[in-house]
Amino acid sequence: MSPVRVGLSEAAIGQRMDRALVAALVDQGREVTRSQLARSFTAKLVRIDGRAVKPGARLERACEVELELLAPEPLAHAVPEAIPLTIVHEDAAALVIDKPAGMVVHAGPGHSEGTLVNAVLHHLKLGLEPSADSLPLLPGNGPERPGIVHRLDRDTSGLIVVAKTLPALEALAGQFREHTITRAYLGIVLGVPSFTTQRVETRHGRDPADRRRFSPDQGERRAVTNMRVVRALGERAALLRFELETGRTHQIRMHARHVGHPIFADPLYARRPRDPKLRTLSDELGRHALHAATLGFVHPDGRRLEFESPLPPELDRLIEELEARGRP
Incomplete structure (x- = not known):
């Protein structure tokens, strides 16, 4: 690809070069993945005044960066692998x-x-x-x-x-x-919401501060989630049911963070709990606490089908631990 010139202002001074570049490229309306940018750094195709720079270098002054974005590597046809399925x-x-x-x-x-x-x-x-x-x-x-x-x-x-x-x-x-699919999720969130039910409608777009994440303040697409508190899990967490009206990437995780109750153990949308006991539970879980519990659709033959999935054992154990810690 031909070189791209990106201006980094004084506001970016002190930031890592890779993060500053992602934010600047978003401002220019350019879509770029972190892996794509990382390949450009590795190939020494990110330069200031003709000299290659490293992704972790801190910006010392306002400047113009010249970079070449390499085309993504094509993915091959998927192949069979003997992996158990439920x-x-x-x-x-x-x-x-x-x-x-x-x-x-x-x-x-x-x-x-x-x-x-x-x-x-x-x-x-x-x-x-x-x-x-x-x-x-x-x-x-x-x-x-x-x-x-x-x-x-x-x-x-x-x-x-x-x-x-x-x-x-x-x-x-x-x-x-057409958003006619029935989809409901069960999620464990940090904190106990003050609401019983809430409909959350926001925008949905890439977060300029972290391109792995989505923001309710960016983009033109609409995202709608209906939340209902199933029950409190002690004083520090709660079990919620999330029903989707739209199905955007990370929609529930984004909206849970937006209402101040991020999904438990979500490394992208939640901070690690300050409470040492909750922090231990989060670290031991090894995943975020979100489960697609209900799926319904019209089969091509015209039948309406709906399926339910119980919480997996590790989330059941987490609920038990959280409830036990909340008892006197």
């Missing part, structure tokens, strides 16, 4: 899976194997090469996303549907577009 429902058109925390849905930068897609291909005994029997692809999706209509974050457990045929893929994708 199948909730399967028929000729669709597969509903209860995904464990820690499993990525499809390959991406830093995750080339061990994904739900790899496991599904093995379960369906599909070959390595694309064929008439392969899972369908949505227009715009790469070969690493066969059958994928929606995603769950790596550390979110729970229900996800995979389409096995093109008509099923198109029917399900249409329901997601």
Whole structure:
């Protein structure tokens, strides 16, 4: 790609070079991933006055940075891998899976194997090469996303549907577009909300301070979440039910933080608890405390299907620990 020139103002003095550049590129309306920028730093394609700079260098003065953004590396076709799956429902058109925390849905930068897609291909005994029997692809999706209509974050457990045929893929994708899919999540949050129910409607866009995160004050897209407190878990946490009207990336995690009650053990949207006992529980959990508990949709044959998934054992144990600590 041709070089890009980015001005860094005095306001950025003292910031890490990589973070200052991400914020400046966002201001220019340019989309860039952290991995893409990291590759440019590694290739010495980020320069000030002709000299390569390091991502962790602190900006000492206002200046102009010249950089070249390398094109993302293409992802290969997904391949079958013998990974166990919890199948909730399967028929000729669709597969509903209860995904464990820690499993990525499809390959991406830093995750080339061990994904739900790899496991599904093995379960369906599909070959390595694309064929008439392969899972369908949505227009715009790469070969690493066969059958994928929606995603769950790596550390979110729970229900996800995979389409096995093109008509099923198109029917399900249409329901997601129209927001007619039923999706509800159970999440443990820090603190006990003062509300019983609350509807949260905000914008949704990349957070200029951290491109891994989303902000309710950025972007043009709308995000709507309905929250209900199921019960307090002692005095320091609560169990909430989140129902989605829209399905944006990190939507629940973003909105939980927005209302002042971030998801427990969420390293991106929550700070580590100050309380040492809560901090220990957070560290031991090894995931954030969000679970996709309900999934409902109209099957391509016209049936209305709805599935429920109980909380996984590690979240049940966390609830027990939090409630026990709240007892006198």
